[in-house]
Amino acid sequence: MIKHFTLSLCLLGATATYAQKAKPVYKDSKVPTDARVKDLLGRMTVEEKVGQLSTILGWEMYQKDGQKVGISAAYKKAVDERHIGGLWATLRADPWTKKTLANGLNPAQAAEASNALQKYAVEHTRLGIPMFLAEECPHGHMAIGATVFPTSIGQSSTWDPALLQRMASAIATEVRVQGGHIGYGPVLDLAREPRWSRVEETYGEDPVLTSQMGVAMVKGLQGASLKSGVNVISTLKHFAAYGVPEGGHNGGSISTGYRELYQSFLPPVHAAVKAGILSIMTSYNSIDGVPCSSNEFLLTDLLRKQWGFQGFTVSDLGSISGILTSHHVAATPPEAAALAINAGLDDDLSGYGYDKELLAAFNQKLVSTEILDRAVGRVLRLKFEMGLFENPYVDTKKAAKQVKSPANVELARQVARESVVLLKNEKDVLPLSKSLKSIAVIGPNADNIYNQLGDYTAPQPESNIVTVLEGIKGKVAAGTKVTYVKGCAIRDTTQVDLAAAVAAARSAEVAVIVLGGSSARDFKTEYQSTGAANVTASNTQAISDMESGEGYDRATLDLLGKQQELLQAVVKTGTPVVVVLIKGRPLNLNWMAAHVPAVLDAWYPGQEGGNAIADVLFGDYNPAGRLTISIPKSVGQLPVYYNAKRPERRDYVEMDAKPLYSFGYGLSYSKxxxxxxxxxxxxxxxxxxxxxxxxxxxxxxxxxxxxxxxxxxxxxxxxxxxxxxxxxxxxxxxxxxxxxxxxxxxxxxxxxxxxxxxxxxxxxxxxxxxxxxxxxxxxxxxxxxxxxxxxxxxxxx
CATH class of the missing domain: 2.60.40.10 (Immunoglobulins)
Known part of the structure; x- marks a missing residue:
């Protein structure tokens, strides 16, 4: 009897010891994901759950000492005290983040930093939950050393979804091998208001084209498996109807009925959901008086119950607190957090919309355990599905080799070539002969690397970018004289030299003048907490070129600064003129359409833009880009999108109601x-x-x-x-x-x-x-x- 009792005690002790050493269910990769999520949720405190829903600004989470990269004290504090679950824009570099080529990270260092961040999260927390790293990547990963493709309005001008899927796959690889897991993109807002600052981020005014381009991006980013090591979760932006703000004011109120919402603005999102997208970002605006970040109809009834969306939703930066501060439909920050999470908004991009405010809302019984677990479970599910619990690290050597590979640079050139829209070619001025004896290359965008790249672009060494001037020089014969004169800036009227431009044009056989706009951020501009620029009507300091990009809404669409005067002066010389437009939105092209024989629209063509434009100018590539947004004759016509509802629009006293160039338009050297x-x-x-x-x-x-x-x-x-x-x-x-x-x-x-x-x-x-x-x-x-x-x-x- 004593023997049996002793044996039983030994067996119980052994079982207890084994149970202590046994792998928790959530760490067993052979267990179904649902069981792993349930097990992990059961082990988490309320504070840990709330922390998992915080995606905070990441660029301050690493520190760089010479070539050595590690984690910062701020990161340790965020993990230890707030139990954060994700970082955003960790590898981002731009004037807002104050990360430069000097203090930012190259691809190998980025991978090293990502590994260090993961190591701390996995090894120094109670449950060892890996971190989600989300990165901006609408036209390339917004990180130093990554390939820069044309912005989305140029991408859609290719009318080539298969090409976009290849591009998205390349972007995903560049993000993933550096340690990122989530890629923000595509932007599926319809752009029917060209005064709005973010037109360049969209695929234009049409729901069908936008849907196909969006699906291509989702498939390219996410691939066949998130465990591939070269794919990322795609985050669609912005849900919903963000691109038609009244007066063109970014984030402003929109006016649309629910039938129009369903028939025009929602189909691209629905198409992406059917394609399997795993993350969707809410927009800053409200619809019919309800902020999108606390809209239960959008986030739960439509997205999940009707469409069957299986991923997680995320706020735009600061949009949860915006329920209180912008929309004023909550009285306190905890109320705003409760409105958002109860409506179905899972993740907080900012870290200050939920965090202590969501904890307060939970303690005030404004949010139930069931609702909190619902949101946390959706985020954890994808961490499991991506295999991060088993393999949270990346190979730093792969990052150095696979980011901005020669194949990706060539792909950027192909996307840029296919995006170029030939608007006018009177008497077949184009293509130009490579044996011309003299060419004048004129204009503020002829040799400006950042004006060529668009918003959401990291700092670039000059050697990365081929400008139009460089592209032309690379095409012509050795004996061809190429004269460059900037002539003027985009906006600053103090930087003008019309006389030199006129002299160059007069002495040349042809003048290529490169005009348009800029989304190039600079280190002098002040930025809001959301990253949008603070724009003032007057400025006593030197004026940057930036007139497009997030926060830069326009009242007119005219060429700014002295660009129109420059164009007219050059045309007056009688030298044949070709205009190349580099810009992020439709502009007023009336005068050049009437007086310039050849006009190319290249949007923001990315790092290979100069080569791509030169390929078209000299006939090595036959242009076939087509407009995806109508170009108006006047802001007084707006809105002027092609698929307006009946009745057909009547003419005005001053002009007809038709756009200058309509949706789908574009010429070719062929017939x-x-x-x-x-x-x-x-x-x-x-x-x-x-x-x-x-x-x-x-x-x-x-x-x-x-x-x-x-x-x-x-x-x-x-x-x-x-x-x-x-x-x-x-x-x-x-x-x-x-x-x-x-x-x-x-x-x-x-x-x-x-x-x-x-x-x-x-x-x-x-x-x-x-x-x-x-x-x-x-x-x-x-x-x-x-x-x-x-x-x-x-x-x-």
């Missing part, structure tokens, strides 16, 4: 012919399909790309619909004289509308199909009929 439009429809079992076929032929002697565009009109409907709406498009390469058949399939989703009962339906009746090279360049048109009504499921749409 294309459209023929043989045919539509065949089939209807069965609550479904409809319209098969559209037509032929496109390159009738010129030069190979080139054409962007075939299909627009649809619902001729009579129970609610008002757009005059026309893009439904399908394809960029196709055609050799000289070659003809190809283009086939598009229209389904119920392409034909549906939201009826008066707010139901998604396809109504019986006549539809008009229009195909051509732009929204206002319809080559072929025909009609087809739908006989039976179709009702679509809410969850699908």
């Amino acid at each position: 294309f012919e459209y023929t043989d439009l045919q539509v065949n429809t089939t209807e069965s079992n609550g479904a409809v399909q319209a098969s559209v076929r037509f032929k496109v032929k390159n009738t010129s002697a030069r190979d080139g790309d054409e962007v075939a565009q299909l627009y649809l009109s619902d001729d009579a409907s129970s609610v008002v619909t757009p005059v026309k709406q893009l439904k399908k498009f394809q960029r196709l390469m055609l050799k000289a004289g070659e003809q190809k058949e283009v086939a598009f399939e229209l389904t119920a989703e392409d034909l549906m509308l939201l009826n008066q009962k707010m139901e998604w339906v396809v109504e019986p009746g006549v539809f008009t199909v229009m195909v051509g090279g732009a929204s206002d360049d319809i080559k072929l048109k025909t009609q087809f009929n739908v006989a039976k009504a179709i009702k679509l499921a809410v969850a699908e749409h």
Whole structure:
């Protein structure tokens, strides 16, 4: 008996010892993710849970001493006392963060810093939860040494989703190998207000094009598996309807009905959700009086219950506290935190929207344990799915090799080439001959590296960037004289030398003048806590070039400074002039459209912009970029997007109502012919399909790309619909004289509308199909009929 009792005690002791040594469920990679999340939540204190929802500013979390990189005292304090779960923009460098080429991190150092940050989080905390590192990457990772691609408005001008997916995959790799896990992008706001400062970050004014570009970015960033080591979580921005603020004021109130919200502003987000996006950022604005960061309809009813979103939501920087300070729909910070998390906003980008305020809200019983666990669980789930508990570190040697690889630089050039839009080419001034004896290169953006790159760009060594001047010099014959004169600045009217510009133009066979705008931040500008610039109408100091980029809203769209005077003076010389535009938003191009024979729009073309523009100027690349946002003749026309609802807009006393250049517009060095439009429809079992076929032929002697565009009109409907709406498009390469058949399939989703009962339906009746090279360049048109009504499921749409 005593023996048995002793043996039992030994067995119990051994079992207890084993239990103490056994791996916790949440650390066992063989256990299903749901069980791991549940186990970890059960072990966490309220303070630890709240901390997991704080994503704080990361660039102060490391310290650099010469070539040695480690963690800062601020980071230790944030982890030890606040139990933070994530960092944002740790590797970011720009004037706002005050990180420069000297005190910032190169890719190998970035990986080293990321590893050090992870090591402390894993080894010096009670539960060893790894850190999420989120980075900005809309047109390249916003870090020193990364590849800089064209900004989003240029990316969409390629009309080439497959190319964007390749680009996004390259960006993801550059972020991931440096230790990042989340990439902020794509921006899926529709830009129907060109005065708004962030047009450059969008894919333009159209929901269908924006949807396809957004899906391409999501697939490229996230890849097939988050455990690949080269992919990141994609964070969509901004939910919802952020790009149409009244008066163009960034973050301002928007005016839209729910039908328009569903039909125009939400489809790109829904498309990204269906593509599997795992993170969505709320926007600063309100919709119908409810801030987006505390909007339960958007964040829970629509996003999760109707669409089945499986990731986590995150605030824009400071938008939770903005519920109180901007929108004034909460009386205290804890109330603002409660409104946000109860509505379904999971993560706090800032660290001061939740944190102690969410703890206070919890203690005041404004937030339940169930709601808190819901938010924390969504964040933890993706840390498990990414494999961070098993492998939180990266290889510093890979970072040095894979960031800004030769292949990525060549890809940046390809994206830039495909993005260039040829707006005008009178008498075939372009392409230029490489054997010209003299060229004048003039203008504030001809040899300015930062003006070429757009907002959200890190500091660059000059050797990284090829300007237009350098690109031209690299194309022409050795004996060609290339004369450069800046002429003026973008905004500062004290930096003017028109006489030198005129002299250079007079002595040249052709003048290439590079004008536009700038989103280049400088170290003198003051910035808000959100990173947006503080803009004042007057300034006694030297004026920076920046007239676009977050916070730089415009009252007019005119060329600023002395640019118009410079252009007119050069044109007056009689020398043939080619204008190259580098900018982030549509500008007033009326005068140059009337007086300049050739105009190229390159948006912000990125680090290889100079080479790409030179490729187009000299005919080594045949341009096929197409506008994704209409260019107005006057701000008095706004809004001027192509797919406005009926009735069609009437002319003004001073001018017509049409834009100067409409959505989809762009020229080529080739000519294309459209023929043989045919539509065949089939209807069965609550479904409809319209098969559209037509032929496109390159009738010129030069190979080139054409962007075939299909627009649809619902001729009579129970609610008002757009005059026309893009439904399908394809960029196709055609050799000289070659003809190809283009086939598009229209389904119920392409034909549906939201009826008066707010139901998604396809109504019986006549539809008009229009195909051509732009929204206002319809080559072929025909009609087809739908006989039976179709009702679509809410969850699908």
